[in-house]
Amino acid sequence: MSEQQAFLEAAQSSLGARGLTQDLDLIEPWLTDWRGRFQGKALAMASPATTRELADLVRLCAQHRVPIVPQGGNSGMAGGATPDESGQAVLLSLRRMNTIGAIDVNGRKVTCGAGVILQTLHEAAEAEGLRFPLTLGGKGSATVGGLISTNAGGTQVLRHGSMRALVMGLEAVLADGQVFSMLTPLKKDNRGFDLKQLLIGSEGTLGIVTAATLKLVAAVAERVVIWAGVSSVQAARTLLLHCEDAAGDALEGFEILPQASLEAVIDHMPSVRPPLAGAHPWHVLIEVVADRSGAERLRDLCENMLEQAFERDLLDDAVIAANESQAEAFWLIRDSIAPAERARGPAVQHDISVPVDKMPDFIDAAVPHLEAQWPGTEAIAFGHLGDGNVHFHVIAPQGSDGATWQQGDGKAISRQVYDLVGEWGGSISAEHGIGQLKRDDLARLGDPVALDMMRRVKQALDPLGILNPGKLL
Template identity: 55%
Template sequence: MSDPLKLVEAVRARLGPKAVLTDPADIEPWATDWRGRWHGKSVAILQPSSTEEVAAIVALASENGVPLVPQGGNSSMVGGATPPADGSALILSLRRMNRIRSIDRGAMRAVADAGVILQSLHEAALEHGLRFPLTLGAKGSATVGGLISTNAGGTQVLRFGPMRALADGIEAVLPDGTVHDGLTGLKKDNRGYSLDQLLVGAEGTLGIVTAARLKLVPAIHLRAVAWLGLSSPQKALDTLRALEADTDRIEGFEILPQESLDAALRHIPGTRAPLDSRHEWHALVEATTHGADAEPPAELLTRLLAPLVERGVVENATISATEAQAEAFWRIRDSLSEAERAAFGPATQHDISVAVEDMPLFMAEAAAEVERAFPGTSASGFGHLGDGNIHFHVRAGTRGGPDWLEQEGNAVQWLVDDLVIAAGGSISAEHGIGVMKRDELARLQPDRVRHLRAIKAALDPKGLMNPGKLV
């Protein structure tokens, strides 16, 4: 039987006291997930300061048969970085590995340790006139390693893609303690399977990401945000396609129903309705420019949206006149989950994706199907229509009180997930599988899970990397 305490002593002897935390008060905040839904135990947090130290720890863990749970900012939405409740695993924190190793202005690449916080990467890139084109609500705590391990998305996926597209190379310690170095920046490499791509989205189950070579783009010179009033998600998609036919400068395209906007206006202090009219649906569109010689984004949006308003594709529109107004529009979008919790009470929340062209019809049909199956509930979605990722919420409505989630939450989850799979979609668009969706993935797609388990068994035969997650 493995002995975590024996590993703790071995790491302390090898790497010194800074590499180990054993005070329960220091460990407790990191043994619970960000949402407070999963609670684990660990007798220690291991804190390496370099790739070499991670390799030493992993090799010692393999010798002693002790599982490791890698952690960055512990901001997982699905319990993906929480240790098991039996105390059998140790937390391996990458937070001391927070160095940006290099930023190459000419190549537009950064090499950053796994523990670098996203906001710190943004700030460092900006000093070089560049930016890392991925952002999300947890940018002040999410780390590079966690973003890679969950294939994080955010609001700029429409133009630049998720972490899988932005990671140009990965350094990682594999389960046997060897180091995979993928940071050389090769444009072509046909040496078989890509370990880099296997590690993206693996949730720490195949190894410990220690650093990444990341793509950067020029810093934004100007941006403008348009708020649109629309009659349906299909009209929103028609608008997006019309814009994309004329420009490649659209970075964000978010959709939300009127009821979600109403919730934000009622419950988020300082918010104001962007339009003076009500509409069944709304969209948020962001356009940018990287230089002074390009058409200003506000003029671009005005020119491209005017004919859509004339044809009735867009019912009403306004374009931000200042950066403060653009931020105010985004603040509404970013506060929707908080506003809906305050306005509607208990709800099941589903991070789902289907093909972009299929999403408008799916949103309507799935909401109707759920409301038929569970009379009294209400269902709708908001989010990243441009990349086919919607946060689909089913609210208790008149059907139940505070205990509704415990009584019917699983049944609602199963129905929504069944509808997603039937539409050829994914039950996890950007948050990962973690603990929360592990059993659902196995129920819905057993063949997929069997293949994932085969890969894990090949790379991690002792099952020591982030046990209980994904597979």
């Protein structure tokens, strides 16, 4: 019996028919990344239901030297959950590990499995008068384990931080099958390294997240959503500082997008109406929220904030959403930028960050620079002004063949974008991870000392190299 066959028989015996399959019809939908850029093969797909089952599987994989590629909702942007083309790896689905424990209302926390879908977690928290303060466009498919493994961000980082700030405790299976269990949160704990933070953002290369204790906050009792038009991204930055002073912690979202992105969404979705009567070089989407204690005063606060902004010439026009439907319509525009751009034709997308105070200067410099270097392209920058996260997309010239352009000019453009980010002291990955998409650029541009430290940690925790090989490092 071959080593591979011995492994498959042992894994099948351990996991059962539901826990392990080689049926290509069941596996194939999970072998391509969300963007369709990477496609691989798998020896089998494992779907353990418990941490014990997963630990047993990992021990088998270590014994037989079988690589493991963990996968949550397969909604990542960097190919971090897609196996390579060798067909030697086990694709590990964590979607059956989807239990949500009893919500601790007084402690404002909940422990849940890695396979819990973000939207399901939102609904469970809301049923108890609380909320999990991280949201993103893929909330209907993204899982807790994937969000932790990539240190996901979203539109509420301005106030609540990324997943690093929201994970209070963590459980994970290590490369030798041992279970790291620190689910009980402690406000103070100085027993050496904060090991859970080592696993957060490691993209499954150091351990496989199985469960987490997450921070919850008070439910939103009232929110005000504002759409404003401004003359420049520099003006948007000044408006942000004004809103932070006026609203304080109530300011939860501050998104910027250029007029071109608004027009692309309107072309793509004819039912969408522009929030303001006229065109503006830049648009700002602002969300301010309050719990029950501040709900009655929130609208007055926002009206005063806007009145002062007009008096100081910080914006050209603005409208406050009249109701929840209009508020959702404003956010739909923001969430539809990416699909609207895809409909226009081939493009290369970059999830990058620069120091918060330099984001306007970076956009003003990078957009014309890239368009001049690559005539016929259109550079679009939008994103989270409050945390320095720029979604920097470059759209191919009209009539370009998608595959040819992306493999040629597209790759060269991405290299130049990342070079610029390095010159500005930024990061080539803000909230979507490195995966396999940016691995070579990280090796090229990353700090040599930091990269060496990461490789040493990887070697110490996964000496056989079986955890998500070919990703991150």
